[in-house]
Structure formats: C-alpha cells, structure tokens
Amino acid sequence: MIGTSVRVKEDKLVPAHHQALDHVNTCLNLSTSNSHGKSILDDGLSRNKENNPKMNEMEILQAELERKRVENQSLKSMLNQVNNDYYTLQLQLVALREDQKSNRHGRIRGGGGFDVARQSFKDLNCDNRGEISCRSGRDVQQESTNKGPMIVDTSRDVLEQNQQNMSMTRRKPRVSVRTRSEASMISDGCQWRKYGQKLAKGNPCPRAYYRCTMASTCPVRKQVQRCALDRTILITTYEGNHNHPLPSAAMAMASTTSVAASTFLSGSMPSGGDHLGLQLMNSNALAETLTLSASAPFPTITLDLTQDHALSPNSVSIPQSSLSNQSKLLLGGLQGIGPPHFSHAQTQVLPDTISSIAADPNFTEALVAALASILGNVHGNNNNSSNTRD
DNA sequence: CGGTTTTGACCTGCGC
DNA sequence: GCGCAGGTCAAAACCG
Ligand SMILES: [Zn+2]
Numbered sequence: 001m002i003g004t005s006v007r008v009k010e011d012k013l014v015p016a017h018h019q020a021l022d023h024v025n026t027c028l029n030l031s032t033s034n035s036h037g038k039s040i041l042d043d044g045l046s047r048n049k050e051n052n053p054k055m056n057e058m059e060i061l062q063a064e065l066e067r068k069r070v071e072n073q074s075l076k077s078m079l080n081q082v083n084n085d086y087y088t089l090q091l092q093l094v095a096l097r098e099d100q101k102s103n104r105h106g107r108i109r110g111g112g113g114f115d116v117a118r119q120s121f122k123d124l125n126c127d128n129r130g131e132i133s134c135r136s137g138r139d140v141q142q143e144s145t146n147k148g149p150m151i152v153d154t155s156r157d158v159l160e161q162n163q164q165n166m167s168m169t170r171r172k173p174r175v176s177v178r179t180r181s182e183a184s185m186i187s188d189g190c191q192w193r194k195y196g197q198k199l200a201k202g203n204p205c206p207r208a209y210y211r212c213t214m215a216s217t218c219p220v221r222k223q224v225q226r227c228a229l230d231r232t233i234l235i236t237t238y239e240g241n242h243n244h245p246l247p248s249a250a251m252a253m254a255s256t257t258s259v260a261a262s263t264f265l266s267g268s269m270p271s272g273g274d275h276l277g278l279q280l281m282n283s284n285a286l287a288e289t290l291t292l293s294a295s296a297p298f299p300t301i302t303l304d305l306t307q308d309h310a311l312s313p314n315s316v317s318i319p320q321s322s323l324s325n326q327s328k329l330l331l332g333g334l335q336g337i338g339p340p341h342f343s344h345a346q347t348q349v350l351p352d353t354i355s356s357i358a359a360d361p362n363f364t365e366a367l368v369a370a371l372a373s374i375l376g377n378v379h380g381n382n383n384n385s386s387n388t389r390d
Numbered sequence: 391c392g393g394t395t396t397t398g399a400c401c402t403g404c405g406c
Numbered sequence: 407g408c409g410c411a412g413g414t415c416a417a418a419a420c421c422g
Contacts, residue, residue, distance in 0.1 A: 194395055196414060209413070213393090223413095 079248070174239045175257040176302040178227070181234040185224050189250030190214055190242075192222065203228040215244035233306050239298075260301045 179186055185208075192210035200207045205226035212220040220240040227233035238257040246254050291302040 193393080195416095197396075198412065198414095201411060207412090 173260075173299045173301065174237050175260045176235060176237040176300050178302060178304045178306050179234050179236070180232050180306050182232065183234070184208075185210075186234060186236055188236075188253040189247055190220075190254070200225065205231060212242060214242070214246070214250075218242055218244055230306075237300070256303075260303070 177186070185192070191213045193213045194208055195211050196209035197206050198209070203225065205228065207223055207225040210222045210224065212218040212222075218240075220238065220242050222239065223235075223237040225235050225237075227235055238253075241258050242250075242254055291300075291304065293300050293302070
C-alpha cells in the first residue's frame with residue numbers, strides 16, 4: 001500500500017523534475033551508500049568465487065539493487081526537499097519583485113492592483129520559518145473577510161497595508177481549471193475538507209467548497225463545480241497560497257496556481273480590455289486555453305484543459321505582443337518550450353528575477369508537470385481518497 | 391473516537 | 407431597507 005503510493009509519486013516526480021534531480025546528483029554525497037554496497041559486494045565475491053559463478057553474479061546484482069534502492073531513497077528525500085525549497089523561493093522571488101515594483105510605482109496600481117504576491121510572501125512568513133518577523137496578520141484578514149481587522153499592530157505602514165488588504169480582499173485572484181472528469185474532484189495531491197455546498201444560480205449542479213487541511217492555518221480554498229452546459233466538465237477554482245510544505249504530488253498544481261495568480265496580479269494586463277483568451281499547444285500536442293479575466297467579481301485565470309488534440313497553434317486569438325510578459329512566461333512554461341523571448345519594448349517591465357525563473361528549466365518542468373498531472377487525472381481514473389462517497 | 395461530510399442558518403455585498 | 411446570491415459557519419450525522 002505504502003509502497004504503491006511511493007512508486008506513483010516517484011513516477012510523477014522523476015520526469016517532471018529531472019533537472020532538479022541532476023542538480024541533486026551533483027551535490028549529493030553518495031559515498032556512504034556506495035561504499036556500503038561495495039563491501040557487501042566484496043563479501044559476496046570472496047565467499048562464492050570458486051563455488052558458483054551464477055550465485056556470484058546474483059549476489060552482485062542484489063547488492064547493486066540494494067545500493068540503487070538506498071540511493072533512490074536518499075535522492076527522493078533530497079528531491080522532495082529541493083522541491084519544497086524551490087516552491088518557497090519561487091513564491092518569495094515573485095512576491096519580492098512585486099513588492100519592489102509596487103513600492104516604486106506607488107501602492108495602488110491602476111486597473112487591478114492585486115496583492116496576492118505580497119500575500120503569498122506573508123503566507124510564507126507564517127510558515128515554520130521564524131526568521132522573518134514582519135507578519136502583519138494578513139492571513140487573519142484573509143480568513144475572516146468580513147469580520148473586521150483583528151490586528152493589534154499599530155505601525156502606520158502596517159495599518160495602511162491592512163486597510164489596503166481589506167479593500168483588496170474581494171479581489172483575490174483565482175485560478176480556475178476546467179477538466180473533463182467523471183469524478184467529483186480532481187486529485188491534486190492536497191488534502192481537502194469540504195465545508196460547504198451551494199446551489200449556484202443558473203447551474204443545477206451544486207458547487208462544493210473545500211479548504212486545505214494539510215495545515216490548520218492554510219488559507220487555500222477551492223471550489224468544485226460541474227459546468228452547467230456540459231456536465232462532464234469539472235471546474236476547480238483555487239484561491240490562495242499554501243503556507244506549509246507540500247508533498248511533491250501537490251507541488252505541481254500549487255506552483256501553477258501560485259505562479260498564475262502572481263502572473264495575473266503583477267499588473268501589465270493588456271490595456272485594451274480586462275479579458276483575453278488564447279490557446280496554446282504544449283509539448284504533448286494537447287491544447288489548452290488560458291483565459292485571464294478581471295471583469296469577474298474575482299479576477300480569475302481559467303485554464304481550460306477540456307479541448308482534446310484538435311486545436312491548431314494557429315488559433316491563438318490574441319497577438320502575443322498584447323500579453324503581459326508574465327503571461328508569456330507562464331505560457332512558455334506551460335508549453336514546455338523553455339524560457340520565452342520577450343520583445344524589447346516590454347523588457348523593462350520584466351523583472352530580472354522573473355526572467356531568471358523563466359530561464360530555469362525546473363520552473364518549466366513544474367508547470368508542465370502540473371498539466372501532466374491534471375491531464376493524467378482526467379484521462380486516467382479519478383479516484384480521490386477524500387472523496388470516495390460522491 | 392477523531393476526522394470528514396452534510397446541511398440549514400447565518401453573514402455580507404450588491405442592486406434596486 | 408429589502409431581497410438575492412455567494413460564501414462561510416457549525417451542529418449533527420456519518421465513517422473508518
Ligand atoms: Zn495548504
């Protein structure tokens with residue numbers, strides 16, 4: 001049982017993060033396990049040298065197997081750690097850049113000055129790392145949207161930001177994923193607890209509300225609802241960023257939603273309107289449609305994974321030049337084509353850090369892995385341990 | 391028995 | 407102010 005789940009996780013992990021694995025390999029000291037394996041190997045050699053060459057060979061293979069197993073385990077834990085760190089750093093980088101930019105251009109951006117990068121940064125602060133102490137009680141506010149401020153910090157800056165957060169609470173970006181699925185919920189690696197269900201107007205299918213239970217203070221929520229027009233389509237909407245370490249299985253989706261939200265909030269929406277859509281092809285020739293919308297009550301990024309194989313890359317409906325850099329960054333990552341190229345006109349807007357993230361193949365891999373896991377869940381079986389009764 | 395789901399009540403924002 | 411709709415709470419039921 002445990003072995004099975006580990007193997008599944010491993011299969012998902014390795015192709016998605018082989019770059020990270022390479023990186024791990026360079027710094028991982030495997031000498032302990034290697035020498036250990038070798039000593040076993042030598043013992044076997046000395047004992048069975050004359051008697052049975054086949055036995056000898058078998059022991060060699062067994063020792064080799066054992067060594068690989070130990071190596072594999074340490075690599076896995078290492079990879080898990082690297083993934084966690086990577087996700088954390090990624091959030092911090094995006095948020096930090098966003099923070100600097102907003103400091104430069106004044107606190108409130110025109111159009112949609114969403115504050116989630118900063119929020120995710122503070123989410124990280126209330127993580128189990130205590131070295132950053134500038135927490136302002138954001139998650140309290142985010143949790144209790146309508147219950148008034150519960151912060152005692154009297155610093156003017158903090159209060160000002162709190163007020164801004166209050167005004168922005170209703171504008172938290174969301175990342176919506178449309179998938180074809182018979183199951184009640186796509187499995188994204190996280191643990192969720194259902195806390196409500198509503199019949200939304202205009203949709204006979206009820207909308208379910210879930211909250212992340214991997215940490216008691218985690219602000220992440222998601223809504224799951226079937227499409228009214230096509231009930232085979234499952235719409236999963238994520239909101240917020242995890243403030244705790246994630247299992248590798250959940251890392252892909254969390255990274256994608258987090259980066260997508262950060263992408264969206266980082267401003268630079270096309271000036272022509274508050275809604276755009278485009279279609280893209282990833283390396284597996286599966287078509288997705290990405291929609292950014294700021295006109296909805298909540299700014300929402302919709303990732304449409306319901307259209308199979310039929311779309312042409314020519315169907316991009318919006319010229320790339322009208323996209324924000326970060327949008328292109330995300331799309332480039334989703335397509336698995338490596339770092340995107342940016343026009344000179346927009347290079348100024350692009351933070352170096354974002355660029356370096358984009359240039360990191362791990363980033364691309366993570367995004368592609370998210371899609372792969374989603375698609376795997378949709379096209380494969382959709383069993384989710386926490387929702388077997390629906 | 392602890393965690394999760396169910397479900398009616400409640401809260402809040404918004405349009406009229 | 408009122409009604410509506412979306413979202414959340416929390417007690418009870420359920421489950422392993
Ligand atoms: Zn979480």
